[in-house]
Amino acid sequence: MYFAVISIFPEMFATIREFGITGRAVTQKQVTIECINPRDFTSDNYRRIDERPYGGGPGMVMMAEPLSQAIEDARLRASQHGCRVDKAHCPVIYMSPQGQTLSESSVVDMTEYDGMIILCGRYEGIDERLLSQYVDMEISLGDYVLTGGELPAMVLMDSVIRRLPDIMGDDKSAEQDSFVDGLLDCPHYTKPHEFAGMAVPEVLLSGHHANIAKWRFSQQVERTQARRPDLWQAFTPTVEQAKWLKALAKADKK
Numbered sequence: 315m316y317f318a319v320i321s322i323f324p325e326m327f328a329t330i331r332e333f334g335i336t337g338r339a340v341t342q343k344q345v346t347i348e349c350i351n352p353r354d355f356t357s358d359n360y361r362r363i364d365e366r367p368y369g370g371g372p373g374m375v376m377m378a379e380p381l382s383q384a385i386e387d388a389r390l391r392a393s394q395h396g397c398r399v400d401k402a403h404c405p406v407i408y409m410s411p412q413g414q415t416l417s418e419s420s421v422v423d424m425t426e427y428d429g430m431i432i433l434c435g436r437y438e439g440i441d442e443r444l445l446s447q448y449v450d451m452e453i454s455l456g457d458y459v460l461t462g463g464e465l466p467a468m469v470l471m472d473s474v475i476r477r478l479p480d481i482m483g484d485d486k487s488a489e490q491d492s493f494v495d496g497l498l499d500c501p502h503y504t505k506p507h508e509f510a511g512m513a514v515p516e517v518l519l520s521g522h523h524a525n526i527a528k529w530r531f532s533q534q535v536e537r538t539q540a541r542r543p544d545l546w547q548a549f550t551p552t553v554e555q556a557k558w559l560k561a562l563a564k565a566d567k568k
């Protein structure tokens with residue numbers, strides 16, 4: 315999958331290009347992440363990419379011209395990487411507090427794209443005429459205020475890359491589909507057996523895989539009910555999970 319990120323701070327993206335699972339995906343060429351700096355598309359000596367807002371008010375606004383040339387360059391690069399460069403296959407996405415809040419379901423939908431061109435704002439925002447001319451969708455991380463769109467862009471790319479096929483190894487993706495979606499995670503334990511006077515739940519040492527799976531699922535249910543009643547309300551168990559829930563309810567009655 316191809317990602318072009320348009321940002322005045324391209325160095326920030328080393329965070330996902332050089333570390334962890336996303337870094338490995340880049341090394342293995344399953345993913346391409348190119349950073350395009352709008353400053354490279356300015357024509358004045360000061361390489362201006364921002365100006366005072368018309369109508370007055372605090373802060374600066376990012377100018378349309380350098381960003382439009384950066385987007386055109388990104389489209390050319392995307393097509394050179396084999397992307398069908400249209401809204402349906404390689405959308406221009408603007409990370410913005412005014413956008414749709416990112417969710418795991420929209421992340422999964424986005425894994426279908428050939429690529430995406432991600433626009434990162436700074437200052438007070440971007441000239442509206444650039445947005446109306448080029449942007450296909452706006453995405454927010456949620457209702458809190460950050461200093462720019464770069465971290466949100468990295469969060470978006472990280473979550474999409476993680477859901478691409480052949481990225482997370484077989485076991486992980488299998489776990490992904492069965493019990494994880496919709497419930498909080500269960501507790502995890504590893505060596506040493508004792509820590510701060512606390513041992514590990516016996517069932518995890520039993521080697522009895524069915525009991526271990528049941529215990530983990532019951533922990534997920536318990537934690538989701540306790541910490542995220544909203545998720546629990548929305549949770550729709552599979553046939554398999556419904557059976558286990560019935561068994562858990564019966565066990566509780568004893």
Ligand SMILES: O=C(NCc1ccc(CNCc2ncc[nH]2)cc1)c1csc2nc[nH]c(=O)c12
Pocket residue numbers: 409410411435436437438439453454455456457458459460461462463464466
């Ligand atoms: O670029 C981002 N933020 C930088 C930023 C912060 C503040 C302002 C100015 N807003 C003034 C205002 N808002 C409402 C009324 N008046 C503009 C841009 C960003 C991208 S996705 C995302 N998701 C969650 N939070 C975020 O900040 C972001």
